[in-house]
Every structure is written in structure tokens, then in C-alpha cells.
Ligand SMILES: Nc1ncnc2c1ncn2[C@@H]1O[C@H](COP(=O)(O)OP(=O)(O)OP(=O)(O)O)[C@@H](O)[C@H]1O
């Protein structure tokens with residue numbers, strides 16, 4: 001890998017990102033996410049006390065989780081297929097641009113987009129939590145109750161973990177795009193794969209409960225060994241709202257888990273895309 | 279990336295026994311898009327690849343660029359295997375019906391492509407400006423590509439194909455949907471490329487323009503080569519000759535006729551030479567837009583004035599059609615091959 005290749009990947013990523021920023025779909029999902037996070041505050045007339053922060057945080061986490069996943073799947077497919085449909089992929093790949101550069105450029109462009117999305121949502125959530133914990137804190141002081149508390153540091157770690165989670169989703173989606181022929185096929189298959197990765201942990205838990213050797217059990221068990229488990233990233237509550245937080249080893253373990261899957265998925269995608277006729 | 283002199287005897291493109299089957303269904307039904315094609319494109323020429331719809335032209339070009347893999351056969355570009363990085367460094371490509379990134383301005387688009395072709399940063403801005411000027415898009419360069427008309431898209435497409443100054447330019451229907459003035463101007467750019475030693479390969483259904491521009495043509499049908507050769511030799515009726523004469527009169531007619539008969543040749547036909555409708559269109563319209571008309575310098579509605587670029591082929595304004603008073607004479611020589619006429 002040389003300097004020129006890096007420059008090309010950087011140019012491709014920037015172009016992908018600026019293209020994505022103009023898409024209405026992105027603005028729409030961002031708006032929905034922010035609205036979901038804000039909707040928690042509408043319910044503040046009921047005073048939940050300390051548990052209100054958890055209630056607020058859950059709305060914010062939900063926004064990142066739901067709309068982030070949709071964004072990671074749909075925008076990835078959209079940005080990939082728009083290059084094929086407008087034939088810009090032809091003009092790029094007829095140049096000394098290697099297939100992997102194109103693929104990785106797309107991936108990083110999408111990561112910038114997802115990072116912006118997460119930053120905005122977590123920013124809104126952080127502001128809400130700060131505002132509410134200050135109000136509730138005064139109230140608690142008056143009533144002589146324990147002050148509500150949340151961890152800004154934990155929120156940042158959570159944001160980073162969500163970047164990794166969505167990076168896996170988008171890498172998985174790019175992998176599907178590398179062989180998918182149509183937009184719809186790519187969206188449906190990627191969405192189902194993402195769902196499978198999310199629910200896989202639940203499947204495992206169910207397996208652990210009743211040990212049987214049926215075919216279905218074997219299948220789910222073996223799937224669990226290969227496909228990534230996205231549930232491991234859902235550490236919002238312990239990171240943000242528990243005073244003791246999480247041990248560094250747990251967080252590092254999850255980061256390592258993400259950093260293991262992303263290159264594997266990308267390499268598989270590049271391998272399939274390399275010989276694709278476009 | 280100049281081609282070394284040791285390679286200059288190589289053809290720009292060499293295609294040997296190319297065969298391409300597309301899989302059209304999961305049951306393995308195949309469609310033969312290119313069927314045993316062999317071609318050589320000489321360096322520093324304009325080569326026209328012709329054929330009806332679906333005859334395999336675009337497929338052949340895509341194989342040359344490594345975008346599609348051949349089923350059988352070999353292609354090389356300046357001696358490098360088609361699709362290799364070395365080959366791709368020497369080529370510029372405009373695909374058919376491109377759309378490009380709508381969110382960029384024309385300038386940003388061409389700069390993006392220049393970066394992707396590793397144009398050195400030091401000359402990047404100058405090169406982009408120069409290319410935009412060459413295709414007459416300087417004035418529209420700040421507008422978003424999404425607002426461009428079809429002809430402007432083709433021109434910006436041509437700009438991205440030549441911004442890195444490639445040795446070989448491959449254009450798939452560069453003048454589709456472009457008006458005659460625009461396509462004449464694209465033609466002028468291609469001729470300028472040839473003058474600078476470049477090779478151009480183009481697919482087009484506008485045979486009039488192909489005839490004017492190309493040195494060589496090949497015609498494909500159902501993936502097979504039907505005809506190939508230099509345009510002059512392919513089109514000429516070798517046994518007949520045309521003289522173009524000024525100051526024709528009845529007396530001259532009689533004199534020429536008897537002189538020819540004395541040489542065992544006969545005068546078959548006397549008529550006024552015609553220019554093509556395309557040429558007439560270009561001449562009329564460029565005259566209406568004033569004296570210093572650029573190759574793309576016509577007004578498409580008032581706001582679309584393009585940059586200044588003299589088009590050498592266009593005669594100056596308010597001059598009569600150059601061939602109008604001339605008379606064309608077809609001769610047929612009965613004896614052996616007569617000496618070739620001066621051009
Ligand atoms: N990706 C593909 N998959 C299957 N068949 C294809 C594919 N691309 C082209 N073909 C088929 O290959 C044949 C040749 O197509 P090609 O696009 O090369 O023709 P063309 O000469 O460029 O035609 P046109 O003048 O319409 O552009 C056509 O029958 C077409 O349907």
C-alpha cells in the first residue's frame with residue numbers, strides 16, 4: 001500500500017461522505033433519532049427521580065440503536081448501488097483505482113457519516129441528561145434524597161462502542177452488496193443478517209436453558225460461532241448510569257471483538273467484489 | 279506516463295480471438311456478446327467501433343478496461359494486459375449514458391477524477407482548469423452536475439476521461455443526445471487529441487460524424503467482426519474518381535468529355551458537391567452566434583455561454599459555403615488503374 005493508494009481511498013471516502021450528507025434519508029433518520037431522544041423529556045411531568053435518567057438514556061440509546069442500524073444498512077446499500085447505477089463505478093475502476101481501494105473508500109466514507117450521526121445523537125442525549133440531572137439534583141437536595149448521576153466518560157465510551165457496532169453492520173452490508181444484484185435484495189438480506197446478529201445472543205441464551213441435540217439447536221449454535229454477536233455492544237446502562245462503571249477488560253474485550261470482525265467482513269467483501277463484472 | 283519509444287511499434291490495442299459469454303440465468307443459459315473478435319487499433323489514430331444495438335461494442339470496451347472478464351481470448355493495451363494497472367494508467371474512459379456525482383460542481387467533479395488518476399498535486403488545479411476550457415465547460419463549472427443538461431453531462435464526462443492526459447481515450451457513445459454543434463465540438467477535441475499523438479477509440483451510432491473523424495473503422499454484428507479497415511479504403515469506390523471543379527461551363531464540359539474519351543475514360547455524372555446536413559447545421563448556427571465562436575461557444579438560452587476556444591474547422595462568419603460554387607464530376611476509367619488524384 002502506497003501513498004497514492006491512501007490518497008485515493010481518502011478522496012473516495014470524502015466523496016462518499018459528502019454525497020451521503022446531501023441525502024434526504026440521512027437528514028430524516030437523524031431527525032427521527034433526535035426526536036426519539038427528545039421525546040423522553042416530554043414525560044418529565046411524572047417525576048421518576050433517579051430512575052428518570054435511565055428512562056431518558058434508554059430513549060437516546062434506542063435512537064442510536066434503531067435508526068443507526070437502519071442508516072448503516074440502507075445508506076451503505078444506497079451509496080454502493082448509486083455508483084453502479086450511475087456508472088461512476090466504471091469511470092473509477094477503469095482508472096488505476098484498485099477494487100479494494102474503491103471498497104475501503106466506500107466503507108470509510110460511511111463510517112464518517114455514521115460517526116456524525118452518533119455524535120449528534122449522543123450529543124443531544126448528553127445535553128438532556130446534564131440538564132435533567134441538574135434539575136433533579138436540586139430537587140433531590142431539597143428532599144434530602146441521593147443525587148441522580150450519570151457518567152459523561154461512560155457516554156463517550158458508549159458512543160465509541162456504537163461506532164464499532166455500526167461499523168460491523170455496514171461492513172456486513174458491504175459484504176452483501178459485493179455480490180447482490182439489486183438494491184432491494186441487498187437491503188433485505190443485509191437487514192435480515194443484522195437482525196440475526198442482534199438476536200443471536202438471545203438464541204444462545206435460549207439454548208443454554210434447554211439443552212437438546214436437535215438440528216435447529218446445532219444450527220443456531222454453530223451460527224453463533226461465526227456470525228458476530230451485536231448484543232455485546234449494548235452496554236449503555238452499565239457504562240453511563242452505574243457509578244462503578246465497567247471494568248476496562250470488559251470494554252477492551254468488546255472493542256477487540258469489533259476490531260476482529262470488521263476486517264474479516266471487509267476482506268470477504270473485497271474478495272467477492274474483486275472478480276465482479278460491472 | 280509516456281509510452282517508451284521501444285513500445286511505439288506496438289498497436290495501441292490488440293484483441294485476439296475475444297469471446298464473451300454472459301450468464302443470463304441461473305440455469306446456465308448463456309448469451310454470446312462477443313464472438314471471436316480480433317482487432318488491432320493503430321497508435322495515434324481515431325478508431326470507430328460500429329454496430330447495431332447489442333452487437334457487443336460496449337462489452338468489448340469493458341473487457342479492454344478490465345471491468346468485465348473475457349471468457350476466452352486476450353487483449354492488450356500498449357502491450358500491457360487489458361485491465362492491469364499499467365494498462366489502466368494509460369487510458370481514459372467515458373462509459374455510455376453516465377450520470378456522475380450530482381452533488382459536486384463540474385469543477386469539483388473533474389478535480390476528483392484527476393485525483394483518482396494521480397495527477398500530481400502541483401499541476402492539479404491548472405490541469406483541471408485547462409481541461410474544462412478544452413471541453414468548453416469553464417463558465418458552467420461552478421454549477422452542480424445535477425443541474426447539467428444531457429450535452430453538458432457528456433462534455434463533463436469527456437473532461438473526466440482526458441483530465442489525466444491519457445495515451446488512449448475510450449469513449450462509448452460520447453455524442454449520444456448531444457446536438458450537432460456540441461458533437462462537432464467533441465469531434466474537434468478528439469482531433470486535437472490525435473494531433474497530440476493520442477489514440478481515440480469511440481463507439482457511435484452517428485455514422486456521419488464517424489466518417490468525418492475516424493481513420494479506421496470496424497463494424498460488429500452479433501459480436502462478430504463484419505468489416506474492418508481504413509475509412510478511405512473502406513468507403514472508396516476504387517474504380518471511380520471525383521474531380522471538383524470551379525468555373526464550370528458547357529464548353530468546358532464538352533472539352534473534358536472529349537479529352538477523357540481520348541484516354542479511354544468516360545464522364546458518367548456531373549453534379550454539385552453536397553456538404554452533410556450536419557456540417558450545414560454547424561456552419562449556419564456558428565455564424566449566427568457572432569464572430570469569435572468557440573467550439574462550444576454557442577448560446578443554449580442566454581445563460582449558457584461557454585469558454586472561448588477557436589474551432590479551426592468552422593469557417594469565419596459571413597462567408598459563403600466553401601463548396602457551393604463547385605461542381606463534382608465522376609469519372610470512370612475503362613483502362614487500367616489511373617494515377618491517384620491529389621487530395
Ligand atoms: N451484464 C450483462 N449481463 C448479461 N447480458 C449482457 C450484459 N451486458 C450486455 N449484455 C448483452 O450482451 C450483448 C451485447 O451488449 P453490448 O452492451 O456490448 O452492446 P452494444 O453494442 O454496446 O449495444 P448498444 O449500441 O445498444 O450500446 C447484448 O445482447 C446485451 O444484452
Ligand SMILES: [Mg+2]
Pocket residue numbers: 335336337374450481
Ligand atoms: Mg453500448
